[in-house]
Amino acid sequence: MPSKPFVLSVKALIRNSQGRYLVIRRSAASKHNAGLWDFPGGKTDPGETLDGALIREIQEETELRVELEHVVGAAESDLPDRKVAYLLLQARVLDGRVSLSEEHDDSAWVTAGELAKTDLAPQFRNFVRSLAEKR
């Protein structure tokens, strides 16, 4: 039995000047995890660099301009036809105000403690638990 392909998705924990993190809610029309909260980011396009892809996705989804700071974790989701490997990077806001695309219908800036209680896409729940324990 051939194993499923792994695809890469890069996600950002965007921190504001108050140390809160940005979460955005997947719209009702989302194919996966509709109505659940998510981090900005997404798949790298062919030939795209890691940071180029993440900065582009953040701009498309939130209109924020950010600087990527550090790798903060990894996660995985198992879909019927593939596995998604998530790499999570912390980023800080350089400028801009959150303005969502049609992919998301709400946004919030939450503390690390609140993140652990947020109704996030299931693949990120272990990660945010370990983040809350570290603080």
Next chain:
Amino acid sequence: MPSKPFVLSVKALIRNSQGRYLVIRRSAASKHNAGLWDFPGGKTDPGETLDGALIREIQEETELRVELEHVVGAAESDLPDRKVAYLLLQARVLDGRVSLSEEHDDSAWVTAGELAKTDLAPQFRNFVRSLAEKR
């Protein structure tokens, strides 16, 4: 000041049938971390998929044929001109015996506990500590 680019490197914790993990020692001629132990893997080439790159690197470095199983962690190293973001995946051996290229000069199969005491490249030390705590 522009921030450094982030480049992606994919590394494998290859598990054998005894539950031991493969580490390989970087040869004296290595540009970074010469003489330290490492996990098989490396950078994705332009246009290459995550799993394609990792399976190719493992084959080139060890001649093992593996199946990728799960995302197990992330790490980072800060070089003068760039940051490397590491995504670590667990893999299992399908077939083959370890045969090293010129990039490495020794190999060993170690337990998770031994991994924490191995003289690994510094970017993986936090990761193996947390791995040992989980077992």
